[in-house]
Amino acid sequence: MADVLLAGKGKPEEPVHTGSPILECREVSAGYGSVKVVRDVSFSLHAGNVLAILGPNGAGKSTLMNTLAGLLPRKGGDVVVEGKQLRSGRPAEANRHGLVLVPDDRALFTSLTVRENLTIAKRSGGLDVDAAMEMFPALAKRIKVNAGALSGGEQQMLAVARALTQNPRALLIDEMSMGLAPVIVEELLPIVRRIADETKAVVVLVEQHVQLALEVADEALVLVHGGVRLRGPADDLAKDPALLEQAYLGEAV
Numbered sequence: 001m002a003d004v005l006l007a008g009k010g011k012p013e014e015p016v017h018t019g020s021p022i023l024e025c026r027e028v029s030a031g032y033g034s035v036k037v038v039r040d041v042s043f044s045l046h047a048g049n050v051l052a053i054l055g056p057n058g059a060g061k062s063t064l065m066n067t068l069a070g071l072l073p074r075k076g077g078d079v080v081v082e083g084k085q086l087r088s089g090r091p092a093e094a095n096r097h098g099l100v101l102v103p104d105d106r107a108l109f110t111s112l113t114v115r116e117n118l119t120i121a122k123r124s125g126g127l128d129v130d131a132a133m134e135m136f137p138a139l140a141k142r143i144k145v146n147a148g149a150l151s152g153g154e155q156q157m158l159a160v161a162r163a164l165t166q167n168p169r170a171l172l173i174d175e176m177s178m179g180l181a182p183v184i185v186e187e188l189l190p191i192v193r194r195i196a197d198e199t200k201a202v203v204v205l206v207e208q209h210v211q212l213a214l215e216v217a218d219e220a221l222v223l224v225h226g227g228v229r230l231r232g233p234a235d236d237l238a239k240d241p242a243l244l245e246q247a248y249l250g251e252a253v
Helices: 061-068 091-096 114-121 129-135 152-164 182-199 210-216 234-238 241-248
Strands: 023-032 035-045 050-054 076-081 099-102 170-174 202-206 219-224 227-233
Touching: 023 061, 035 061, 035 076, 035 219, 035 227, 050 061, 050 182, 050 210, 061 099, 061 170, 061 202, 091 099, 099 152, 114 129, 114 152, 129 152, 129 182, 152 170, 152 182, 182 202, 182 210, 210 234, 219 234, 219 241, 227 234, 227 241, 234 241
Parallel strands: 050 202, 050 219, 099 170, 170 202
Antiparallel strands: 023 035, 023 076, 219 227
């Protein structure tokens, strides 16, 4: 398949971009204690790019996201945001330089209203409450409701809206579909594409709904046992589900 990297079988041509990358992940390794869970992962994203990170459970996807966000110290490699090399294990520094994580547990203030959650998170340059609600009109109707009383889909909308108020340059979304019905996921994932197109931030999306993720992404990579097994343009990968299945199973591709 053209422009697809099969681990150990050559390198695809890089797409043509103008300007410098927004986010660079350079041979990043990560893990817990003495255990290395993620090994030598690299990618480079320019303004408006969406990268889908796919893979079976236990592949290291969330570990990679937490490491990029500074919540876990790196065991090797570099993370660079708009030319600034971030220090390892410094979440406040990562956030200050525009790297914003939407964790899989959403981490909302459940006793505060939707508006209060957004107001507390707001940073200079980020979307204000009204602009954030334009992205999520269904949530705007619930703006005075406590976050703990929202449905799962509404909570996920709030988690992403809150991230947008922090002026992200690189938005990391870990398992947007966690615990949600497929019909809700179908409504939420296209918003990822809109965010990238309208804000020019880059988005890294960890997602189990493979085909839906590939519909909104520019590029995708498959992690298996902490290493990149398969990488390529999302459109190409979407057209070859058998290849994706082989990668997930760790078979030769």
